[in-house]
Each structure stands twice: as C-alpha cells, then as structure tokens.
Amino acid sequence: MYKLWQILDPRQVLxxxxxxxxxxxxxxxxxxxxxxxLNWHEDGRPIPFxxxxxxxxxxxxxxx
Amino acid sequence: MxxxxxxxxxxxxxxxxxxxxxxxxxxGWFTLVVGAHILTHLRFPWH
Numbered sequence: 001m002y003k004l005w006q007i008l009d010p011r012q013v014l015x016x017x018x019x020x021x022x023x024x025x026x027x028x029x030x031x032x033x034x035x036x037x038l039n040w041h042e043d044g045r046p047i048p049f050x051x052x053x054x055x056x057x058x059x060x061x062x063x064x
Numbered sequence: 065m066x067x068x069x070x071x072x073x074x075x076x077x078x079x080x081x082x083x084x085x086x087x088x089x090x091x092g093w094f095t096l097v098v099g100a101h102i103l104t105h106l107r108f109p110w111h
Binding site: 001002003004005006007008009010038040043045 | 069070071072074076078079080082083084086108110
C-alpha cells in the first residue's frame, strides 16, 4: 500500500485533500446555517439569558 | 518491474515513512469526524 506514494506525489495529495475538504466543510456548515431548523445559532438553545431571567422572575411573581 | 512505476522518485523507505504518518492521521481524522457527528446528533438530533 505504501507504494501508492511512489505513484502519487504526497504534496499534491495533501493539497488536494485540503482544497477538497475545507470548502466542503465550509459549504455544509453555511448550508446548515441557512436552513431554519438546523441553524444552531438561532434555534433558541440554550435559552437566551434574557428570556430565562424573565421566566425566572415571572415564576417568582416579579414584574417584567 | 516495480521501479518502472516509481513516478515520484520516493524510495521505499521514504514512502513507508510517509505512509506511516498519513494512515494514522487519516484514521484520526475519521475518528474525529465520526465523534463530532455522534455528539452533534446527541445534542441536536436532526431526524
């Protein structure tokens, strides 16, 4: 198997892997962020601090 | 015979050395990726 590197240039292989995987990873992440249900930045989890504080205060009967 | 297919000029020893670094690195990357997917699915199941 190691003889692969006598056929393929290791430098070109490593560059090709980087050129392929980095844009692919970025593409998939941005595609997910562009969706409504798989966007982890705006899914409300964990609950935003202000919302939790307001909920806790409401539970205690405090205003706003 | 095998020398005929040596296009990169690497010796057997050099090829073995690179291979001994490349393969564990590849398996490590696969492990990392699979682990990331498992953890992500545990936290944010997508189906």
